[in-house]
Amino acid sequence: MHLTTASDALPTRIGTEILNLLLPHHRTTDPAPVPAPAEAFPHQLRRIADFVHEGAPVVLTLPAFPCKSPNPAKVLGHLPDQGERLSLTFLNTLCTEIERIYPPGARVIICSDGHVFGDLIHVPDHHIDAYADDLRIQIAQLGLDRLSVFDLRDILGDLPHDTKRAHVHDRHAPTLDALRAEARTDDQTLALYRGITRFLVEDTADWTGTRSALQRACRQRAYGVIQRSRAWGDLIAEHHPHAVRLSIHPQPVGAPKFGIRLLDAPDAWTTPWHSAALHRADGTWTLVPRATAARLGRLVQRDGRPSHFEHN
16 A cells, blocks of 8 residues: 655654654653653654555564563563563554554564673573563464564574674674763763663672672673664664664653653663562552562462562
8 A cells, every 4th residue: 555645744644643652652861841742753753654655564673672680689580571561562552553543553673682782781691592582472472463573593593692792793883982982972871871880780689799899890881781782773773774763761852762661660761671560459560670579569470480469
């Protein structure tokens, strides 16, 4: 179905309606009391309108769902659980909502990036494989047919993980000096660097040295994580050049990436892979550290493994 009009008015109008479905879930760094209108997101509007003009499904890429945190005080284990299931269902539902106003619909490609920086976040590669494989199983079992998973195996096959990481880093990562210079002048880069440093500190469960030594080590590793994340972003853009780029990190209004909140959480940086799902007494869900959830509720098993907590 190719939409032809005398101008771009129809694709832009439908694109605006589609973007309006995403806006309530925008995860932003901006403290504005009034949500920004669709017109404030020209990058996303233009890309969505291009899909609409072609009568094609809107493709969104989301680098996310890498692996579980290695800290057992934060998560229930190394496999996806209710937090992931709720987040995946949310993304698929978003696609079906788009389909109601635009019949070709939308699909989300989850670009699972655990192997890209697994060595830096100290998660074993076999745990990352198990997480990504189970993610695909969950998507199939839940019938989430608007979602797919894309990872390094789709690009570099069965090469050793260290070889894949070196390939990605050497060909696509910015230099450390350039990244440090950027963090000194760009507030968004500095916020990302600090956020990742904090996660790396929190995810370290077995450190025997001093707190200051841990902070130093995590600051260095944080730059490496950002380098690899940038490299992964370039690879995603190469393989999905026309897609609308989503991000699980907060993004400013009008940025090329659209920050999206997967589930309610007290912190804008919290994700299902750094936390456990807590089912509140009022029926809503939130994400909190496993240790916090355990104080507030009882553990629920699903298919023989830990799933989430039910509020007492």
